[in-house]
Every structure is written in C-alpha cells, then in structure tokens.
Amino acid sequence: MKEAHLKSSCPEQGRKLGLCLSELSFLGSGPYSLDIDPGECVGLTGKSGVGKTQLLRAVADVITHEGDCFLDGKSCLSLSPPDWRKTVAMIPAESFWWYDTVGAHFPHSELQSEAVNLLEKLGFSSEVMDWQISRLSTGERQRLSLVRTLITKPEVLLLDEPTSALDKKMARVVEEMIAEICSLNKTVCLWVSHDLEQLFRVSTRVFRVTPSGLTIERS
Amino acid sequence: MDVISLSAFDLSLAAMLLLMLAATSFRIGLGLEKRIFISGVRMTLQLLLIGLVLKVLFESVSFALVFIMSLCMLLIAGYEVWARQKRKLRGSTGYLISTGSMLVSSFTVTLLALTLMVGVDPWYTPQYAIPLLGMLLGNTMNGVALASDRLTTEIYNQRGMVEQRLLLGQNWQEASGDIRRDCMRTGMIPIVNSMAAAGVVSLPGMMTGQILGGSSPLDAVKYQILIMFLIAAGTGFGVITAIWLISRRLFDERQRLVLDCLSSIKER
Numbered sequence: 001m002k003e004a005h006l007k008s009s010c011p012e013q014g015r016k017l018g019l020c021l022s023e024l025s026f027l028g029s030g031p032y033s034l035d036i037d038p039g040e041c042v043g044l045t046g047k048s049g050v051g052k053t054q055l056l057r058a059v060a061d062v063i064t065h066e067g068d069c070f071l072d073g074k075s076c077l078s079l080s081p082p083d084w085r086k087t088v089a090m091i092p093a094e095s096f097w098w099y100d101t102v103g104a105h106f107p108h109s110e111l112q113s114e115a116v117n118l119l120e121k122l123g124f125s126s127e128v129m130d131w132q133i134s135r136l137s138t139g140e141r142q143r144l145s146l147v148r149t150l151i152t153k154p155e156v157l158l159l160d161e162p163t164s165a166l167d168k169k170m171a172r173v174v175e176e177m178i179a180e181i182c183s184l185n186k187t188v189c190l191w192v193s194h195d196l197e198q199l200f201r202v203s204t205r206v207f208r209v210t211p212s213g214l215t216i217e218r219s
Numbered sequence: 220m221d222v223i224s225l226s227a228f229d230l231s232l233a234a235m236l237l238l239m240l241a242a243t244s245f246r247i248g249l250g251l252e253k254r255i256f257i258s259g260v261r262m263t264l265q266l267l268l269i270g271l272v273l274k275v276l277f278e279s280v281s282f283a284l285v286f287i288m289s290l291c292m293l294l295i296a297g298y299e300v301w302a303r304q305k306r307k308l309r310g311s312t313g314y315l316i317s318t319g320s321m322l323v324s325s326f327t328v329t330l331l332a333l334t335l336m337v338g339v340d341p342w343y344t345p346q347y348a349i350p351l352l353g354m355l356l357g358n359t360m361n362g363v364a365l366a367s368d369r370l371t372t373e374i375y376n377q378r379g380m381v382e383q384r385l386l387l388g389q390n391w392q393e394a395s396g397d398i399r400r401d402c403m404r405t406g407m408i409p410i411v412n413s414m415a416a417a418g419v420v421s422l423p424g425m426m427t428g429q430i431l432g433g434s435s436p437l438d439a440v441k442y443q444i445l446i447m448f449l450i451a452a453g454t455g456f457g458v459i460t461a462i463w464l465i466s467r468r469l470f471d472e473r474q475r476l477v478l479d480c481l482s483s484i485k486e487r
Contacts, residue, residue: 062385062475081474086388096383098397149387 016073019059019088019156019188023067026058027051029211031067039182041189043199045217046209052192053093055209056158059190060090071156071188089154093161095145102136103129105148115151121177122147123170138165146174150181156188157181163198175202222432234259276345285343289326289352296321296356300461303364306371306481308468316464317367324359324457325352328449336445354425354446355453358410362454366406367461371481373398374469381476391470399462406458410451417447 018038023031029051036042046052058065061076061084069076069088076084099105106115106129116126122143136144142165149157157178163171179202182189193199196217199206206217237259241252276284297318307313329352333342342348374381377398384394417423418440425446429439471477 060386061473062382064471064473064475064477080390081385082388082390085386089388090386092383092386094379096380098380098384152388 016070018072019190020070021059021067022070024055024058024065024069025067026054026063026065029054030065030213032209032214033067034207034214036188036190038186038188040205041179041182041191041203043203043206043217044190044192044209044214045194045196045199045206048194050209050211052209053160056090056160056190056192059156059158060085060088062090086152087154088156088158089149089152090158091145091149091160091162093164095141095148097133097136097141100133101129102131102133102144106151112151115147118147118150118177121173123173139167139170142166143170143174153185154187155185157190159189159191161193162191163193171198178202234263273345273349276349280341280344282341282343285345285348288345288349292349292352292356293321293326294318296325296360300360300364300367304368304371305484306368306375308371308465309480309482312468312480313465316461316468317363319464320363320367320457320461321356321360323460324363324453325355328453328456329355332445332449350425351446351449355449358450359453359457362406362410363457363461365409366402366458367465369405370399370402370462370465371469373402374466374476375478375481378476378478385474385476391466391474391476394476395466395469399466403458403462406462407451407455410454414447414451417443423447 016035018040019034019036021032021034023033025031032055034042044052044055054063057063059069061069061081071088076088079087097105119126119128124143124147128144142162146162159178162178163174166174175198178189178191181187189203191199191202196206200218207214208217237255241255244250244255245252272288276288297314300317300321301307301314304313308316329348332351333339333348337347337351339347374395381394381398385391413421413423423443423446426439426443429442430436468480469476469478
C-alpha cells in the first residue's frame with residue numbers, strides 16, 4: 001500500500017490552485033486525501049459499495065464528513081453551501097427531474113450558444129427543451145443532466161459513472177467533451193467509473209478507493 | 220325549550236351501530252376492528268370525564284383552573300399531531316414542534332377571539348374559553364397533522380430530487396420549496412372546502428348544538444361564522460409554522476438533507 005506519500009498537506013500549502021481533499025472521512029471510511037491540479041482529470045475506481053459515490057458526495061458537501069476540501073486554497077466552509085456546490089458540481093449517476101418539460105430545468109433566458117453547442121455535441125437539437133421528462137430514455141436523461149450542470153460552468157466536476165447508460169460511441173463523445181472542457185477552462189475533474197479502460201483514457205492518474213484510503217492504480 | 224336528555228339506552232343503541240361496523244371490518248379483513256373498538260371506548264370515557272371536569276370548571280370561574288385545563292388540552296393536541304405522523308422527527312423536537320404549531324394555531328387565536336370579538340367578562344370565563352379552544356384545537360389539529368405527516372413522508376420519498384436540486388446549487392428553501400408549498404396546501408384545503416360547503420352541504424357541529432340547545436338560529440349562525448374564520452386562520456398559520464419548523468430541522472447548518480433525524484417506519 002502506497003498510502004503514505006498520497007497524504008496531502010494542502011492546508012499548509014496556502015493558496016495552492018486546484019482541488020484538494022484533506023483527510024476527508026465519512027460513514028466510517030477514509031481518511032481520503034488527494035491533490036488535483038487545475039485542468040487535471042483524476043479517475044476513481046473500486047468495488048461496488050466501497051463508497052465512491054459517497055466520496056463525491058462528501059466533496060460536494062451533501063453528507064456530513066470530517067476533514068475538509070479546498071478549492072484554490074479556499075476551504076469548503078468559507079463558502080455558502082449553494083456557492084460551493086455551484087463551483088464544485090456533482091453529477092450523480094441517476095439524475096432527477098422535477099418539472100414536466102426539459103426546458104423548465106434550464107435557466108429561463110434564451111439558451112446561450114454554448115448550451116446549444118453542448119446539446120448538439122450530445123445529439124440533441126434545441127427543440128429538446130420542449131420534450132416531456134416522462135418520455136426521456138435513461139441515456140437521454142444522463143446526457144441532459146450533463147448539459148444541465150456544464151452550462152453553469154463549475155470549476156470542479158464530480159462525475160459519477162457519467163456514461164453508464166450510453167453506448168460506446170456516445171460515451172466517447174462525452175469523454176472528449178469533458179476533456180475539452182477541462183483543458184479549456186482549467187476545470188478539475190474527478191471521474192468515478194468501473195471501466196478501468198475508460199479511466200485510463202480520460203484521466204492522468206487513477207486511484208482505487210478502499211475503505212481506509214486511496215491506493216494508486218496507475219499514474 | 221330544554222334539550223331532551225338522552226338516556227344510557229339511547230346511547231347504547233348508537234353504540235350498536237359502531238359494533239356492527241367493527242364486525243363488518245373483521246369480516247372483510249380490514250383489520251380496523253380493534254382500533255374502532257378502542258377509539259369508541261376512549262371517546263366515551265374521555266367525553267364523560269370532560270363532562271364532569273367542565274361541570275366543576277364552570278361552577279368556579281378560576282383563571283388558574285382554566286389555564287391548567289387549556290394547557291392540558293394543548294399538550295394533548297400537540298401529542299396527537301406528533302403521533303399521527305408516519306415519519307416523526309426523533310427526540311423531543313418533533314413533539315415540541317407539533318405543540319408549538321398548535322399553540323400558534325389555536326391558543327393565540329382563541330385569546331384574540333375572547334378578548335377582542337366575544338368580549339366576555341372576565342375573558343377567561345370557562346363557558347366560552349374552553350369550548351372555543353376545544354373547537355379550534357380539534358379542527359386545526361387535522362390540518363397541522365396532515366401537513367406535517369405529508370412533509371416528512373414526501374421529503375423522504377423524494378430525497379433524490381431534493382438532493383439533486385442541492386447539487387445544482389439551490390439553497391434548501393428552493394430545493395424543498397415545491398414540496399413545502401404542496402404540504403401547506405394539503406393542510407389548508409380541507410378547511411377552505413368546508414367553509415365553501417358550510418350551510419349548503421353540511422350544518423356545522425357547533426351550530427347544530429346551539430340550535431338543539433335552544434338558541435335562535437341567527438345567533439347560532441353568527442357564532443358559527445366566527446368559529447369558521449378562526450379555524451381557517453388558525454389552521455393556516457399553524458400549518459405554515461409547522462412546515463417551516465419541520466423543514467428547517469431536515470436540513471443541517473451546511474444545508475445538507477439529514478434524514479436520520481426521522482424515525483423509520485416499522486415494518487408490518
């Protein structure tokens with residue numbers, strides 16, 4: 001186990017750029033520590049039920065946890081919870097929709113060209129905004145959920161199995177799209193998946209989540 | 220005109236009807252017969268007891284007695300609201316919230332009615348204070364209980380949606396807003412409907428009682444109108460208070476949805 005050198009000392013490093021998980025522990029798991037540079041994508045894998053999703057949820061601060069997360073040196077606690085979650089955005093594996101149409105879940109103003117662009121890349125025309133939620137397929141929901149979060153331009157993306165309901169071709173499109181966003185906007189990305197090959201494609205480092213910490217899978 | 224006094228025999232005839240209902244419930248497997256029986260017995264005993272208590276209370280116009288009596292009524296109403304929720308807030312918080320909302324919905328409104336509207340002297344005259352408070356507690360209790368029960372159940376069932384909204388950067392008020400408004404409507408609609416139906420479809424209980432007791436219908440109607448306004452206002456404010464207090468408890472200081480403060484439903 002090469003856990004020792006993964007220990008992070010981000011709080012002491014002052015205003016280090018990027019995302020930093022410092023001794024994050026929750027529900028009896030952890031502590032997890034990790035440093036991610038701006039524009040870097042890190043992959044997380046691990047047995048089902050080990051707490052990968054919970055780890056992302058802890059980073060997004062929707063479950064109680066010990067330890068802290070820092071973004072560009074600023075503690076999660078220094079921001080209001082909604083502001084933190086807007087900057088450090090998690091896209092859950094199962095997306096939820098509460099209005100009748102797709103469009104009602106998007107900001108009211110006219111769709112920005114970027115949003116249209118994202119939609120087109122993922123195979124939608126802007127007419128999708130009038131579609132009924134109840135008629136969406138799982139894959140459509142997954143892609144639209146990506147767009148819904150991406151248009152808010154978060155600085156950190158926490159992706160939980162973002163292509164689980166997509167075919168290979170569409171999964172590749174999503175992979176390329178995320179990579180482009182990360183390098184263009186210097187977005188930090190934490191990508192959870194069971195598909196090791198995919199993680200090796202999209203990320204610079206891959207870690208295995210265990211109940212007691214992170215072990216490196218490949219760097 | 221004096222009211223015709225009911226004999227024990229008259230009452231037992233009516234009780235037979237309830238026994239028939241219990242038997243039917245047993246035959247068709249509703250599983251309600253035990254509860255029907257217990258509730259029936261409870262109701263009879265409670266009302267007989269309260270008859271005796273009221274007799275004592277009315278004879279001595281004592282503020283202390285009226286106060287103790289109304290406090291007991293309030294605490295029991297708070298308990299009833301709390302007990303009717305499928306998923307309750309754990310610990311004493313749930314009970315305190317229920318009682319607090321009943322305080323808002325009934326106590327304050329009754330006080331207002333006694334001092335400003337009825338204007339009886341002294342304002343705590345038990346013949347007015349206790350029945351008014353009782354009417355208000357009994358009627359607002361339904362709304363508050365309905366809304367509280369629905370809130371905890373809905374938030375629990377729709378936790379994925381609420382969390383999704385939190386993840387999209389909404390604050391807890393936005394994330395639970397639709398559910399909260401829905402629950403408030405649920406709590407208020409029965410009383411709004413019964414206002415609409417009053418006199419046309421239903422003759423409200425209090426008015427019926429007054430007319431049977433020999434009051435002129437017009438006097439009875441005026442009191443009923445007063446009561447209806449009070450109940451509607453009390454229910455509304457009580458429901459809003461309860462929903463606000465409960466939903467605040469369901470989110471922690473970092474605006475996370477915390478459902479472990481809710482009791483789990485026992486498996487049957």
